[in-house]
Amino acid sequence: MTKRRPYQFSIGRLLVLSTAVAGSLVVARGLASEPVLQAILGVYFALLVAWVVMRWPAVSTNLREVRKRRQELLTQRAAMVADANESKKRNMLSISQLQRAIDGGEVRITDHADEEMASDQLVLDDVIASVSTGEIIEQYPADHPLPSCLVYGQSKRHVHIHSVWAYNGATKRAVLVTVYRPDPDRWIDWRSRKKA
Numbered sequence: 001m002t003k004r005r006p007y008q009f010s011i012g013r014l015l016v017l018s019t020a021v022a023g024s025l026v027v028a029r030g031l032a033s034e035p036v037l038q039a040i041l042g043v044y045f046a047l048l049v050a051w052v053v054m055r056w057p058a059v060s061t062n063l064r065e066v067r068k069r070r071q072e073l074l075t076q077r078a079a080m081v082a083d084a085n086e087s088k089k090r091n092m093l094s095i096s097q098l099q100r101a102i103d104g105g106e107v108r109i110t111d112h113a114d115e116e117m118a119s120d121q122l123v124l125d126d127v128i129a130s131v132s133t134g135e136i137i138e139q140y141p142a143d144h145p146l147p148s149c150l151v152y153g154q155s156k157r158h159v160h161i162h163s164v165w166a167y168n169g170a171t172k173r174a175v176l177v178t179v180y181r182p183d184p185d186r187w188i189d190w191r192s193r194k195k196a
Contacts, residue, residue: 091141093149093167098131101167101174113163113176120181126155127163127179134161137191148177152190160190 101107109124117123134153141147146166153161162182166175182190 091147092139093136093147093165095131095134095136095151097167097172098149098151098165098174101172102128102131104172106171106173107176108173109176110178113178116179120179122155122159122161122179122181126157126159127161127176129153129155130159130161130163131165135191146175152182162190
């Protein structure tokens with residue numbers, strides 16, 4: 001919770017307030033024609049102008065600092081966006097990485113993927129065949145704990161298959177996260193999601 005600063009009295013605030021009050025009186029009562037009131041207003045405006053002139057160096061310094069800080073923040077933000085984009089690029093997977101891991105036997109199949117294969121009447125050979133001739137249609141570089149991707153391909157029996165693979169760059173191991181037969185009502189040419 002931020003602490004509220006106590007109200008600070010200043011000549012500037014007094015001048016602004018008194019000018020506003022005097023101006024209100026002029027408008028409310030139509031007293032602009034009285035010479036005394038005109039003289040008072042003239043003094044108020046002169047004092048207000050003098051105060052602004054005296055305060056201008058501090059105001060312009062503050063404006064320069066605000067502009068400088070804004071530029072620093074914009075630069076930091078641009079650097080953060082560039083870092084995030086670079087990180088995403090580093091975590092993008094290629095189909096050849098998955099194919100090499102599969103060919104080398106560096107594959108782990110999650111229990112969930114095993115259950116999904118059984119429920120869609122697919123076998124591991126179908127999934128492997130779909131990756132060997134398949135393509136990555138979606139990337140998930142920010143997935144945790146490993147970047148992953150969605151692969152579309154066909155089995156040797158020409159069954160359309162989507163499989164989600166994660167890849168560990170350190171161990172060069174591929175992980176089959178899930179697999180399913182894509183619903184033609186939700187996909188265009190098996191590669192692009194239909195808009196709802």
